[in-house]
Every structure is written in structure tokens, then in C-alpha cells.
Amino acid sequence: MRQYLLIPGPTPLPREVLEASSKQMLNHRGPEFGKILAEALAALRRVFMTRNTVIPFASSGTGGLEAAVVNLCSAGDTVIAVTGGNFGDRFAAIAQAFGVNVERVDVPWGEAVDPAAVRAALRRSPQAKAVLVTHSETSTGVRHDVGAIASFVRETPALMVVDAVSSLGAIELRTDEWGIDVVITGSQKALMAPPGLALVSVSDRAWAATKTATLPRFYWSFDRMKADLGETSASTPFTPAMSVVFALHAGLRLLEAEGIERRFERHRRVAAAVRAGVAALGLRLLPKPEHSSETVTAFWPPDGIAPNAILDAMRAKHGVVVAGGVGKLAGKIIRFGHLGWIEDDAILTGLRALETELRNAGADAGRGAEAAAREILVGAPA
Numbered sequence: 239m240r241q242y243l244l245i246p247g248p249t250p251l252p253r254e255v256l257e258a259s260s261k262q263m264l265n266h267r268g269p270e271f272g273k274i275l276a277e278a279l280a281a282l283r284r285v286f287m288t289r290n291t292v293i294p295f296a297s298s299g300t301g302g303l304e305a306a307v308v309n310l311c312s313a314g315d316t317v318i319a320v321t322g323g324n325f326g327d328r329f330a331a332i333a334q335a336f337g338v339n340v341e342r343v344d345v346p347w348g349e350a351v352d353p354a355a356v357r358a359a360l361r362r363s364p365q366a367k368a369v370l371v372t373h374s375e376t377s378t379g380v381r382h383d384v385g386a387i388a389s390f391v392r393e394t395p396a397l398m399v400v401d402a403v404s405s406l407g408a409i410e411l412r413t414d415e416w417g418i419d420v421v422i423t424g425s426q427k428a429l430m431a432p433p434g435l436a437l438v439s440v441s442d443r444a445w446a447a448t449k450t451a452t453l454p455r456f457y458w459s460f461d462r463m464k465a466d467l468g469e470t471s472a473s474t475p476f477t478p479a480m481s482v483v484f485a486l487h488a489g490l491r492l493l494e495a496e497g498i499e500r501r502f503e504r505h506r507r508v509a510a511a512v513r514a515g516v517a518a519l520g521l522r523l524l525p526k527p528e529h530s531s532e533t534v535t536a537f538w539p540p541d542g543i544a545p546n547a548i549l550d551a552m553r554a555k556h557g558v559v560v561a562g563g564v565g566k567l568a569g570k571i572i573r574f575g576h577l578g579w580i581e582d583d584a585i586l587t588g589l590r591a592l593e594t595e596l597r598n599a600g601a602d603a604g605r606g607a608e609a610a611a612r613e614i615l616v617g618a619p620a
């Protein structure tokens with residue numbers, strides 16, 4: 239049975255990317271690999287919408303979050319962190335683990351932060367070193383308005399640091415135009431590559447902060463990683479995840495052929511289609527629609543129906559793999575991921591499977607989820 243993978247990363251990969259990831263190894267310090275890495279980093283700068291250096295760590299996205307903390311902060315510093323989801327909470331926990339004081343701007347799970355609350359926190363803690371915000375909070379399907387928050391953080395000494403692990407390359411994020419100092423993403427989300435790379439862009443203001451930050455760091459040192467990242471040839475001090483770099487290089491080619499603005503628009507359209515399908519089933523979104531992420535849609539099952547039984551039946555009977563809740567939403571919600579290389583067919587099959595299995599579970603589900611989504615995806619009802 240074909241598998242339809244509709245989780246918010248890792249994502250399915252196009253054939254060109256799979257082929258690139260199976261290439262033979264090269265000398266990781268030789269000219270051929272140096273050129274591939276340099277090209278990938280140049281393409282990444284365009285996707286990050288920045289002129290800043292992008293650093294490629296061999297790690298999952300969380301390593302990039304930890305790298306941001308240890309390069310920018312000293313023990314006893316204060317940071318402001320938007321929490322209210324698994325990943326916002328994780329960023330705060332990393333800072334705390336290193337002895338950084340965390341002033342939380344806590345929002346209920348499923349809500350977007352009010353930028354005014356972050357501004358108030360900055361007034362209370364004007365010495366804050368950084369403001370940590372998750373762009374797309376994957377656990378709740380909420381998109382926080384990082385543009386609005388950056389517009390006043392950039393006027394203060396605090397650095398604006400954004401976890402864009404499940405948004406970069408899919409949801410509008412204009413690093414330089416919006417004045418964002420550090421942006422972190424992972425290869426396995428919208429960039430159409432396998433897991434294995436954390437990618438971090440670092441502004442001049444952030445480089446200046448690294449000079450006085452005293453938290454211990456070795457593998458995660460921005461300085462050490464940057465030393466040989468040249469324009470035409472790049473290498474890293476530690477063995478890079480070469481197969482993932484090959485794949486990323488191929489994925490970025492496809493991404494650039496599509497165009498970043500068209501990509502943002504496509505993700506908006508696919509997310510609107512999934513929301514229309516969910517609404518047709520009579521189900522309630524967790525976030526307000528205007529705060530719903532364009533890469534992951536989170537919604538409640540019908541009253542009295544356990545989501546995990548529905549997810550099991552979708553996987554076993556239809557080959558459709560969607561995500562449940564995590565953290566305090568474990569066993570409570572359903573999440574459809576739709577980022578990177580998304581086939582309309584997978585979205586429509588996913589909604590049809592959901593509709594069938596809700597009905598098999600005895601739910602009084604509405605009808606026509608697939609048709610509602612199809613109308614937005616291809617412009618006409620089936």
C-alpha cells in the first residue's frame with residue numbers, strides 16, 4: 239500500500255532529492271564537496287531572505303536552538319521567551335538549562351501571542367539579551383506574528399531569535415527586511431531534505447553578541463563553524479552530514495525553480511484547503527483560522543471520539559499517516575502536516591480517509607471534506 243505521509247516533518251521527498259542523497263561520498267575537504275556546500279549555503283541565504291552567514295550544523299533542529307543560546311548568552315543573562323507549545327517551551331528550557339533567566343510570555347496552547355505582551359515584557363526587562371519566538375508552533379498549529387514582534391525588538395538592544403524549524407521556506411519570513419538576528423531551521427521540514435542539518439543565520443548584531451557571551455561552547459561555536467564558509471568553496475571544522483547536504487542542494491534547486499514567493503502562496507492555498515476540509519467535516523480547529531500555521535493544521539476530534547484510534551485506522555486501512563498531539567495535547571488532537579513537497583493527491587486522500595474513519599467510529603461527521611479542499615486546490619469542485 240502506498241504511504242501518504244502527512245506529518246509536519248520529516249516530509250516526503252521528491253525523486254531528485256532521493257537520488258542526490260544516495261550519491262557516492264567525496265572528500266569532505268576537497269573542491270567538489272566544497273562547491274556543493276557553498277552553492278547550498280548561497281541558495282539558503284536567498285531562502286532565509288538574508289545576506290547573513292548561514293551556518294550548517296550536523297544535527298537536528300534542536301541543536302540549532304541550543305547553538306543560539308550558547309553563542310548569544312552568558313549565565314545570569316535574561317531572555318524573553320514566548321511559550322505555550324512544545325517547541326516554545328523547549329527553547330525556554332534550553333536557555334534555563336544553561337543558567338539563563340527566562341522571562342516567559344506564556345500563551346494558552348492554541349493561541350497566538352499578542353505582540354503587545356512581548357513589548358510589555360521588554361519594558362519590564364530592558365536588559366534582556368534576546369527575545370525567543372517560535373514562528374510556526376508545530377505542536378499547536380499556531381503561527382506567531384514574528385514580523386510584528388521584530389518591528390519593535392529591532393529598536394532595542396535585545397536580539398530577535400526565531401525558531402523557524404517548521405516554517406522556513408514555506409511561510410513568509412523576511413529575515414533582513416524584518417530585522418531578525420538569528421533564524422534557525424532544520425533540513426527535514428519545508429526544505430525537502432532528510433533530517434540531519436540545523437541551519438542558522440546570524441546577523442552582525444548577533445555576531446557582536448557572540449564576542450561577549452561566555453556560555454561554554456565547542457561543537458556549537460558559531461565562530462568555529464564560520465571560519466571556512468567561503469562564497470565559492472565551503473567546509474566545516476567537523477565532518478558534515480554529506481548525504482544530507484547533497485539532498486539539500488537538490489531540494490533547494492527545486493525550491494528556487496518554484497520561487498520563494500510562489501511557495502509562500504502555495505502553502506497558504508494548501509493550508510486553506512485543509513482548513514476547508516476540516517470545516518466540512520464539522521470539526522473545530524485548535525487555533526483561530528487567522529492564526530493557523532500554513533504548514534500544520536491542528537484540530538479537535540468530534541466529542542467522545544479518541545483521535546488515536548482514528549489515526550491508527552487511517553494508517554492501517556488507507557496508508558495515511560497524520561500526527562496526533564504532543565505534550566499536554568497528546569491523545570487529544572489531530573495534526574495534518576503540509577509542508578515542502580506536498581501532492582494534492584495526498585491531501586485529498588488524507589481528508590477522505592479521515593472522513594471515512596470518523597464515520598466508522600460512529601461520529602456524526604459532515605460530508606464532502608475532499609470536495610471542499612479540492613475546490614481550493616484546483617479551483618473547481620470534483
Ligand SMILES: Cc1ncc(COP(=O)(O)O)c(C=O)c1O
Pocket residue numbers: 247298299300301325372374375376377401402403404424
Ligand atoms: C518548531 C519546531 N522547533 C523545533 C523542533 C525540533 O527539531 P528537531 O526535532 O529536528 O530537533 C521542531 C521539530 O518538530 C519544530 O517543529
